[in-house]
Amino acid sequence: MIECAGLRVERGGVTVLGGVDLVVRQGEWVAVVGPNGAGKTTLLHALAGLVPSTGTVTVAGNDPGRAARRAMSRAVALMPQRPVVPEGVSVAELVALGRTPHVPRFGTETGRDREVVEAVIERLDLSGLARRPATELSGGELQRVVLARALAQQPRVLLLDEPTSALDIGHQQQVLDLVQGMRTADGITVVAAMHDLTLAGQYGRRIVMLDGGRVVADGTPREVLRADRINEVYGARVEVLDRPGGPVVLPVGPDDAAAGEA
Structure with missing residues (x-):
């Protein structure tokens, strides 16, 4: 579904991605952390x-740099x-703007388009926000709308x-559970950049860790989310607890760290 070989991105002469190799199979959920x-x-x-x-x-069979935007938008959606x-x-x-790639040029939305929009809302x-101007929403509300x-x-x-x-924690679980359900039911391939390492480990079936524009680890959550690696890459003191749903990453305060060294 996704294949990258030697993927590089430079901006202003600075290498942002330096030779990323990545293969993501259909229906996978890959959490990208770093x-x-x-x-x-x-x-x-x-x-x-x-x-x-x-x-x-x-x-999804397209070269992102060459494919027409309409073709890419039918196959790939990005939540910025x-x-x-x-x-x-x-x-x-x-x-409803999400249906734009499916509406013929000079055409209008169909009953099917409206059904999809209503179901997602x-x-x-x-539903209680449907008529409100999107610019008046809170950050969390807007995130769900996008x-x-x-x-x-x-x-x-x-993406x-x-x-x-x-x-908030309730809507975090609601949103990620919804994505997980759609992935399972419809075979959607999910690649999610995630800040919260615990959520990444609980929802991502595979984790790709980046540092300095390169892949430094790629594997299951338990293989990637190790305390020593997180300390090395993030410069953070953490404890990683093994739970049935996935690793739980907890920050360790200076007093706890000192006690552990004693």
């Missing part, structure tokens, strides 16, 4: 064809970390950039 500036967002943008890159990249919201657009209208608990727009595209590949960063 410290700030590691290249997580740039990787998603390269997969979506939004930034120039070199190397070989194929996403910082969405641009047009003035005066309601929540329902913003979600209901599943993301947005995810709804991406899901309304009915993509084969869903999520920090999908829960502005959400």
Whole structure:
């Protein structure tokens, strides 16, 4: 579904991604983690064809750098970390924009398009906000609306950039459970840049860790989320607890660290 070989991205003469090799199978959920500036967002943008890159990249049978935007949008949906919201657009209208790739040129939306939009709005608990201007929403509300727009595209590949960063714990679980359910039911391939390592380990079936624009670890959550590796890559003191649902990463305070060394 996704294949990258020697993927490189440079900006202003600075290498942001340096030779990423990655294969993601259909229906996989791959969580991309790494410290700030590691290249997580740039990787998603390269997969979506939004930034120039070199190397070989194929996403859902398309070359992101050469495929028509309409063809890419039918197959790939990106939920950006910082969405641009047009003035005066309601929540329902913003979600409906996700159907644009499926509407014929000079055509109008069909009953099927409206059904998809209504179903996504209901599943993301947005019915009470449907008529509100999107620019008046809180950060967490807008995050759910932007995810709804991406899901309304009915993509084969869903790219999520920090999908829960502005959400409370309840809506974090709701949103990720919804994505997980759609992945299981529809075979959607999910690649999600995730800041929270515990959530990455609980929902991602595989974790790719970036540092300095390169892949430094790729494997199951238990293989990648080790305390020594997190300390090395993030410079953080953590304890990793093994739980049935996946590793739980806990920060360790200075007093706890000192006690452990005594």
